[in-house]
Amino acid sequence: MKRERSHKPPVRADAGTAREWAPGRFLAEFPIYRVVDEDGKLVAGAELEMPEAELLALYRWMVLGRSLDERMITLQRQGRIGFYIGAIGEEATVFGTVAALAPQDWIFPSYREHGAAFLRGLPLVTFMANLFGNAGDIVKGRQMPCHETWAPGHFVSISSPIATQLTQAVGAAWAARIQGDDMVPIAFFGDGSTSAHDFHTGLNFAAVMKLPVIFACRNNGWAISTPSASQTVSETMAQKAIGYGMRGERVDGNDLVAVWTATRRARQRAAAGEGPTLLELVTYRMEGHSTSDDPRAYRPAEVVEPWKRKDPIMRVKKLLAARGLLDEAGEAALREEVRLELQAALQEAEAFPPKAPLASLFEDVYAEPGWAQREQLAELEGAIDADPRVANPRHVEG
Amino acid sequence: MKRERSHKPPVRADAGTAREWAPGRFLAEFPIYRVVDEDGKLVAGAELEMPEAELLALYRWMVLGRSLDERMITLQRQGRIGFYIGAIGEEATVFGTVAALAPQDWIFPSYREHGAAFLRGLPLVTFMANLFGNAGDIVKGRQMPCHETWAPGHFVSISSPIATQLTQAVGAAWAARIQGDDMVPIAFFGDGSTSAHDFHTGLNFAAVMKLPVIFACRNNGWAISTPSASQTVSETMAQKAIGYGMRGERVDGNDLVAVWTATRRARQRAAAGEGPTLLELVTYRMEGHSTSDDPRAYRPAEVVEPWKRKDPIMRVKKLLAARGLLDEAGEAALREEVRLELQAALQEAEAFPPKAPLASLFEDVYAEPGWAQREQLAELEGAIDADPRVANPRHVEG
Amino acid sequence: MPVMNVIQAVNDALRLEMRRDPRVVVLGEDVGAFGGVFRATAGLQQEFGAMRVVDTPLAEGGIIGAATGMALYGLRPVAEIQFADFIYPAFDQIVNEVAKFRHRSGGQYTVPLTIRTPYGGGIKGGHYHSQSPEALFLHTPGLKVVVPSSPHDAKGLLLSAIRDPDPVIFFEPKRIYRAAKGEVPEGEYLIPLGQAAVTRPGTQVTLIAWGAMWHEADQAAREAEAEGIDVELLDLRSLQPLDVEAITASVRKTGRAVVVHEAPRTCGFGAELSALIQERCFLSLEAPVARVTGFDTPFPYTLEAEYLPRAPRILQALRATVTY
């Protein structure tokens, strides 16, 4: 990893006054990249690189993602699932990025990128079974809802601890380089996550090793109740790349096309050996942090207002309409199709038995259960036989 | 902590190409601040703010620090102490910084800043007793040599884990603000430490809270066998401040006067409520990492050569000579004085009983020893009574 | 006397102590304007301002590192870790720094820090919102570990923790945050750390629990009584310092012991209690010390009821132990 400094450092004699940054300097140095404006029009000088078919397909995905989130939030309110966390208002950051990657690129999600798994083939039914944590859950009811895994689509296991996935993505990129694979992992995280340890080590390791990684920061303005301005006083998240000698860029996270194009460029550079990129996707968290959170306790409704006009789905809809790719009838048909798809999946998912078998608790701790796991399974089975209350949830929550 | 972005972010439409940094850009943006050049002459346009008396006093301290390090390294080779780690070649970063602070400012050392403790009144004898870990050791033989603590001089306990002191310094600054005290802590750390978690959280917390802290990075080019170019590909350590919206500055770490002046400015700003500063003190580790390390295994002697000319002590000596503040006779007298001072201290320190009392092992775990500590002390005393080998070190190392 | 739940009792203790002692500062993620994701710090920033009740950036290592610096400087910080499952990024600061400062500095620097964190299962939190890591800290000399089981104890123990000269990790069993209600005296009162409560005297078997599991143990003890098993139930309240006298006194009397905890069995605090009891009460023991615990797996979501060592499993262990 040794590197030589090519340039001789200049010297100055004026008494030391540390660099202070003129307000707005980095906002100017990191302008927000945008292709489609809030009225669905191409901004001056921009061209549409995304094929129209792709645009239409992704529009449908965004509509599906939004409808799914809304439906599942209702489900949670009805008490049919225990928890939900989605990406309402942030759809472009999820679908725009992953659509621009190659199918073999690994995805290291935070916890809002369910749409990325769908793009990679995760069946809606399987996702919903995870929300119920029932016998149809591919992770066997072991984690909270919205903590799915989908290896067939290289969608790595979601975990709650913030930012741990960044350094893991770096390792995967490193492994791919060693194996000589054309694989560029993407790591998703939020603005709050930039304060975490693993943001620092992840970006630094990637830059030092010049690894092909894309760091996708969904700057949605909030970390639960904490505004991004309280996470950092740097004017942008993108400028944090400077400290790592890495490339950084700000992108309109509510502009599907800009997100897609920027991600595509980042992937091309990474694959070409030009190293990692930090993409700051500027967006907004329109709802509470999750179904456990009520933003009214800390966020006045007004601050959300301006962002409604910037809605990523509306924007694409207008663009499609302007290009004659989608009329009202088509829109209505699409939405009905999505509604039925969700309904069907939900029915199927809810129909699985409520629990994976008891043994599943003790499996996958190790490749082979140890004596402790085997004995404890027997112990638990015996306890349930002796007293069914041992397996009775009502008895817990009561 | 809420903050409002004063500036509206500009937008651009050109297809996203993330910012790449023209080589040398940050070297240019963060020129090295220097007052006294390698020949002991003021660089063009620089003026000497440091009083001549201070200059002379600090020269003596640097000579003492260098002589102490050399003497203790010999002592370790002779097997009279177990370990030593010093600051040969980096003296200006230690004495220049702390001399510019106020007496009430807390010092959060890494492990090379023994000189800072001396400036704050740590007696040489007490320091040396810590090297022997004997009954005269103020930390009671509990840590390795060179892990001293000197609360009377606000010199906080040294610990081995890298960079942990940064966030602690931030907390102290925070506490001082809450108490309304004029106290500006300084945290010392190396170039390798910039890769550590606590560098990231320390700088970020300080910047977000706009706390009065000085982060003094001794960039001595190496982390044991790892060159700083393998720690980060950012061209400077100073530019890492950008990611935190913090002030950053590069200083010639072998120029006592520049270090002193830059630290003074940083302290003034901090006290004036202008927040923290990251000072990158560019210096060089002339010896092995510690007495446990032999740099010949990874560092060709040639690379050290150019730094010999930059020696921080020579530079001040030349400056003093040029100003008629120190002639050869004075120099000789000073060195003899220092030699005798060290010799006397060493004799006194070595004379203490070899071990603190057995009970000291069980004290200070808690304010009051718990039953476990009390019982275990009795258990150990009984064991030693029954078999003196229990307390026989030779029996361990054998 | 006002009736409170555990969250209200914690909030009451924090407010009282912040009023009494200007050195007390609260910091953590979302603890300020919002008042914490469990609302335990609700209203504190409004009363004491943003200087003393601080929303920090999202970094537990930073929270504990900064709190340590505050404590070194003389404040009495109370840091909140949003969930015990997320305490590990601060593990180095807690285990290598906080726990060792007094010792390594020869007593020159101390860290009177309280770390509050919601812990344990029973709220459908799965792997990462359910963990009970107390044993990791109990293996670290220099730390104290407290776990209340009621609103009354939560207030009295938290006040003692904040005033304690040593660092205290204060685990709040979130399963009973709202479920456990009870009378809580107004104003301040201190429950000394290191005193277990014998919440039910008995003669046949000693049952040892803490936190949320005390409630399960208590129910099991009632059911056992109905079967004619006379249980002595201890609520440890503080695990370090540990009230070893209360434990040995009880086991010497009953000759039998059952220990309950949520954490995985292997190397849980139950192992230490089992070892201590057989070291100190060997000749009185008429049955092996039994452990009713979480299993050696990550904490599950759907099978949470089966995982938790609840009353029915405890009852079975009591039966087996008395008939051994």
Add this chain to the structure above:
Amino acid sequence: MPVMNVIQAVNDALRLEMRRDPRVVVLGEDVGAFGGVFRATAGLQQEFGAMRVVDTPLAEGGIIGAATGMALYGLRPVAEIQFADFIYPAFDQIVNEVAKFRHRSGGQYTVPLTIRTPYGGGIKGGHYHSQSPEALFLHTPGLKVVVPSSPHDAKGLLLSAIRDPDPVIFFEPKRIYRAAKGEVPEGEYLIPLGQAAVTRPGTQVTLIAWGAMWHEADQAAREAEAEGIDVELLDLRSLQPLDVEAITASVRKTGRAVVVHEAPRTCGFGAELSALIQERCFLSLEAPVARVTGFDTPFPYTLEAEYLPRAPRILQALRATVTY
């Protein structure tokens, strides 16, 4: 057969496995050009290049996080943590990520990662170059924990660890890095994880140790023999998986047990062994299971000899246990 010390045996195992399996990668601080501060990886970068033997930046969390990503992708990374005392910045990655990946993903992702780290006291390392944190990882389901006591075992166990489908923490007792020399077969051989070695058969008391303390236990056993005490000595070698049969078989025979470890007593692995033994051998036990351990203090510098549970203290415990 060549005679090696532990460092040479570790180096030999790494070289053999890197030659055999291109998926094996070594990463850590100073492990590359320099070959590690203890020289355990000496010559590897020269033979296998900087792609497979990597000097990382100074961040243990980054080392383990990156190694985890490599393992997820199919490599067999061997990460070095320079000293076990510095493993805590990686604690979150190890305990919340590495240990849980297989379970939380329903078996879709696994982490065949080996973490090598020099550990334990006896080299005048004080607080931060002496710690023995094995119990913290043994309380975390999903991790395996191995501690060799000889060059022969170090090689055979490390090869098994690297090939193991689960994450293994491989603690290398640095006190015997150079002190322990012995014959080591050339070429590869595997010592299965989970098999204790009965290094001395005996009838009167079972003595259980691992790592550097096995040597102290062995010396104590010899001295005991001279006093007519017949000791059966077990070297656990692997703590997770644990060879519980070997332990119970021995204690059922001897009726007495003494456990030795360097780590502080409270919540150390000795507590788990004590609990397991009395749960499984209660009716055979003729004396309480004794623990000879480090004390409940940070690891000292000058009083290291007194702190370590060395032969003289072990001998005293053997005497007390057989005469109980």
